[in-house]
Amino acid sequence: MNEPRGIGKKIVVIGDRVLVKPSEDRRTHSGLFLPVGVHESDGVRSGLVVARGPGVPIPSQAPDEDEPWKEPRRDGRYLPMQVEVGDFALFFKKAAVEVRYEGETYLVVPQSAVLVVFREGAE
Numbered sequence: 001m002n003e004p005r006g007i008g009k010k011i012v013v014i015g016d017r018v019l020v021k022p023s024e025d026r027r028t029h030s031g032l033f034l035p036v037g038v039h040e041s042d043g044v045r046s047g048l049v050v051a052r053g054p055g056v057p058i059p060s061q062a063p064d065e066d067e068p069w070k071e072p073r074r075d076g077r078y079l080p081m082q083v084e085v086g087d088f089a090l091f092f093k094k095a096a097v098e099v100r101y102e103g104e105t106y107l108v109v110p111q112s113a114v115l116v117v118f119r120e121g122a123e
Contacts, residue, residue, distance in 0.1 A: 011101065013053040016111040018083050020047035020091070021104070044115065045093045047107060049085055054078045087117035 013019050023046045055078035083089060095113030099106050 011051055013051045013108070015053045016056045016079075016081060017053045018049050018081075018089070018109050018111060018114065019051040020089060020096070020107045020109055021050050022047040022107050023088075043093055044090055045096060045107070046088065046090050049083055049087045049089055049117070050106070052081050052083055052085060052111075055081045081111055083111055083114055083117055084119065087119050089117045090115045 011019060054076070058077040058079055089109070091109045092113040092115070096107040096109045099108060
């Protein structure tokens with residue numbers, strides 16, 4: 001989700017957060033549709049991951065005392081994320097922050113609140 005509907009606008013997810021399009025499917029295992037308020041007592045929500053941040057930043061290291069001529073690395077280094085765009089995620093509802101962008105509702109969720117992801121083609 002690099003370029004949503006607005007021309008030139010970009011959603012940039014920061015840090016170890018993921019942007020989720022919440023699932024509105026309120027169906028039981030047998031196929032019955034439930035009213036919206038029924039799942040409100042559940043502590044878990046689900047949705048499709050549409051964007052993710054780069055991960056947790058790793059601080060740059062100072063030059064080694066034995067090699068003072070070396071300059072410290074200044075490029076951004078990150079601890080990689082486990083969640084990928086396109087995953088279907090289950091996450092703690094209380095950790096999610098709801099945002100509206102161009103008429104669509106999304107949830108910003110820290111990766112630490114994601115319980116499990118379902119990925120196409122995963123073993």
